Amino acid sequence: MKSRGCFTGSLSSQQLIELDACTQCGECLTFCPIQDVNSKPSISPPEKIRVFREFIKATEGLKARLFGPRDIDRKLLEEFTKAVFECTTCGACGQHCTVGIFSQRLWPQLRKEMVRRGIGPIGGQAKMPEVIRNTGNPYNLPAKDRFDPWFPAAVEVAETADTAYYAGCTGAYSAQPMVKGDVLVLKAAGEPFTMLPPEDEVCCGFPLFVSGQHDMLEDLIKRLVEAYRAKGVKMLLCSCPCCVNIMSRDWPIFYGQKLPFKIRHMTQFAAEALRSGKLKIRRELPERLIYHDPCYLSRGVGITEEPRIILRSIPGVQLIEFDRYGVNSRCCGAGGAARKVYPENANAIGRSTIDEAVKKKADRLIFSCPACYAQVNEGMLNHDRQIRIADIMELLSSLIEQDENSAS
Amino acid sequence: MFTLGIFLTLGFYLAMIFFLGDYIANVLIWIRGKSVDMAAHDKMSVRAFLQGVCDVLSFRRLLAVNDVLWIGEWIFHVSFVLVILRHLRYFLDPVPPCIWSVQTPGIIAGYLLPLTAMYIFVEKYLVEKKKYVSHYNSLLLGIISFISVSGLLMKTVYHPDVVSIKTFIISAVTFRFAPVPGSSFFILHVIFVLALLVILPTHIFAAPLVLLGARQREENLNRVIHEK
Numbered sequence: 001m002k003s004r005g006c007f008t009g010s011l012s013s014q015q016l017i018e019l020d021a022c023t024q025c026g027e028c029l030t031f032c033p034i035q036d037v038n039s040k041p042s043i044s045p046p047e048k049i050r051v052f053r054e055f056i057k058a059t060e061g062l063k064a065r066l067f068g069p070r071d072i073d074r075k076l077l078e079e080f081t082k083a084v085f086e087c088t089t090c091g092a093c094g095q096h097c098t099v100g101i102f103s104q105r106l107w108p109q110l111r112k113e114m115v116r117r118g119i120g121p122i123g124g125q126a127k128m129p130e131v132i133r134n135t136g137n138p139y140n141l142p143a144k145d146r147f148d149p150w151f152p153a154a155v156e157v158a159e160t161a162d163t164a165y166y167a168g169c170t171g172a173y174s175a176q177p178m179v180k181g182d183v184l185v186l187k188a189a190g191e192p193f194t195m196l197p198p199e200d201e202v203c204c205g206f207p208l209f210v211s212g213q214h215d216m217l218e219d220l221i222k223r224l225v226e227a228y229r230a231k232g233v234k235m236l237l238c239s240c241p242c243c244v245n246i247m248s249r250d251w252p253i254f255y256g257q258k259l260p261f262k263i264r265h266m267t268q269f270a271a272e273a274l275r276s277g278k279l280k281i282r283r284e285l286p287e288r289l290i291y292h293d294p295c296y297l298s299r300g301v302g303i304t305e306e307p308r309i310i311l312r313s314i315p316g317v318q319l320i321e322f323d324r325y326g327v328n329s330r331c332c333g334a335g336g337a338a339r340k341v342y343p344e345n346a347n348a349i350g351r352s353t354i355d356e357a358v359k360k361k362a363d364r365l366i367f368s369c370p371a372c373y374a375q376v377n378e379g380m381l382n383h384d385r386q387i388r389i390a391d392i393m394e395l396l397s398s399l400i401e402q403d404e405n406s407a408s
Numbered sequence: 409m410f411t412l413g414i415f416l417t418l419g420f421y422l423a424m425i426f427f428l429g430d431y432i433a434n435v436l437i438w439i440r441g442k443s444v445d446m447a448a449h450d451k452m453s454v455r456a457f458l459q460g461v462c463d464v465l466s467f468r469r470l471l472a473v474n475d476v477l478w479i480g481e482w483i484f485h486v487s488f489v490l491v492i493l494r495h496l497r498y499f500l501d502p503v504p505p506c507i508w509s510v511q512t513p514g515i516i517a518g519y520l521l522p523l524t525a526m527y528i529f530v531e532k533y534l535v536e537k538k539k540y541v542s543h544y545n546s547l548l549l550g551i552i553s554f555i556s557v558s559g560l561l562m563k564t565v566y567h568p569d570v571v572s573i574k575t576f577i578i579s580a581v582t583f584r585f586a587p588v589p590g591s592s593f594f595i596l597h598v599i600f601v602l603a604l605l606v607i608l609p610t611h612i613f614a615a616p617l618v619l620l621g622a623r624q625r626e627e628n629l630n631r632v633i634h635e636k
Contacts, residue, residue: 013441026540100622
């Protein structure tokens with residue numbers, strides 16, 4: 001089967017220029033987490049760009065304009081699709097790109113093109129739109145279980161407030177210490193906050209965006225924005241980097257205008273609360289902590305300092321760093337909605353994060369992302385190296401609340 | 409030699425048509441892209457623009473990831489530009505003073521070009537043993553090496569008639585035919601230059617634009633959710 005038609009419909013002018021700008025130098029391979037665990041050249045960033053450029057040339061290049069477009073073999077398209085969906089979209093290739101291609105945004109758009117052509121997504125990702133439509137989350141779990149299992153009875157949620165908290169699907173269903181820590185920190189800081197009911201706090205759209213399935217996004221985003229607007233929200237807080245990323249970068253585009261509220265990551269709120277004295281750390285923690293920067297938080301929206309401000313303000317803590325940290329951080333393996341489709345890659349990458357933390361003699365590995373938390377936790381199963389892990393809000397809440405939690 | 413001159417001149421026109429046509433086709437593709445970029449927070453400032461220009465000129469991003477290769481690539485690209493500028497004396501009559509002023513640097517660059525091409529080859533393929541090898545880049549490197557070595561041999565050993573070379577080139581750019589100088593090195597040199605023109609990479613135009621965008625993105629990263 002052959003495929004024709006334009007390949008540029010999903011891409012912006014900037015991204016089309018980026019495709020042409022790739023010098024094929026291959027320097028990015030050194031920083032690609034997938035290349036560390038699976039060194040097939042076909043899935044390397046420059047090869048994906050080269051192949052996609054060939055698709056564009058064959059259908060819209062000079063020869064195609066003069067003599068008509070060429071057919072593209074379906075098998076080649078399928079191989080390319082596999083390669084582009086195997087990526088974790090962590091953006092490390094772009095961060096270290098010698099010409100500065102913004103690959104964290106480019107790969108999802110190439111995926112979108114493959115979805116548009118009916119070749120992507122891969123495996124279980126294809127069911128996501130239907131699952132989200134039915135349950136409001138990509139995990140096919142009931143909305144009634146979104147908050148109940150972890151939400152502390154002592155924490156009060158206001159009907160309306162300037163501040164709203166969005167737990168996010170991954171946090172609510174698979175990183176509950178994180179979301180519990182979030183609301184405990186909000187309570188301890190004395191910040192009145194509101195939340196949407198569990199059936200209304202639907203997926204932020206990130207899994208659909210990153211897997212190239214954009215059809216539902218506008219409806220989903222408008223529904224969420226209008227719901228928060230109705231509550232008079234001025235600031236929306238969230239701990240999930242992927243949610244924060246799409247909220248700040250893409251929600252305004254799909255909503256069609258500037259959002260009526262600001263987006264903030266929980267570490268921004270907590271760092272400010274510590275600075276202003278609203279939050280006080282009551283316990284010492286004589287430990288060597290190592291902090292993992294989530295790709296969509298550091299490279300995505302520039303949050304690198306706030307988590308470190310929080311960790312450094314804990315008495316007794318010695319903060320150490322990975323070899324690659326901040327905006328140069330290395331992916332944990334969970335990114336790009338590829339975790340469930342290529343679990344071997346995800347686990348191998350997650351384990352190298354564990355190995356480095358153990359090698360650096362960290363007592364605990366700290367995250368500020370539910371997906372990183374879940375991935376590294378999974379990576380430790382049957383792995384010879386083990387390390388204690390914690391979400392930064394889980395840790396902080398345990399040090400500010402004396403009765404309810406412990407730091408262990 | 410006159411017939412060969414006609415062939416080479418026509419080849420030059422064809423190569424230029426192909427080069428410009430391909431470039432225009434690319435620009436048309438760029439223009440057809442969606443106007444709303446997904447990176448909504450990017451606004452270019454004068455500071456970011458100037459820093460971006462410095463990035464283009466200094467290859468800063470390559471320096472950040474591979475300083476050993478950077479030195480070779482930077483000298484290679486600067487030499488390439490200087491050699492092209494030096495060669496403009498064959499295309500312009502009278503020759504402007506600015507072109508005369510780059511003749512000496514251009515001669516030095518002519519020596520450095522094949523040396524740095526070899527350095528890049530050795531560093532990439534033999535020392536670092538790069539996991540990803542672009543055959544296209546290898547071809548480009550090979551063609552440029554041949555062009556630079558043949559040029560250097562004409563400068564140092566074989567000395568073709570410079571006046572007839574200029575007559576031939578000026579005729580070609582003013583749409584007239586002239587006999588090609590009787591030097592097989594020159595003929596091969598021109599054929600390889602025409603081949604290079606046809607396969608010249610698109611990144612020579614696109615990469616500087618992307619580098620400017622990358623600077624503005626870096627500057628704006630702290631404003632995505634840090635706005636007041």
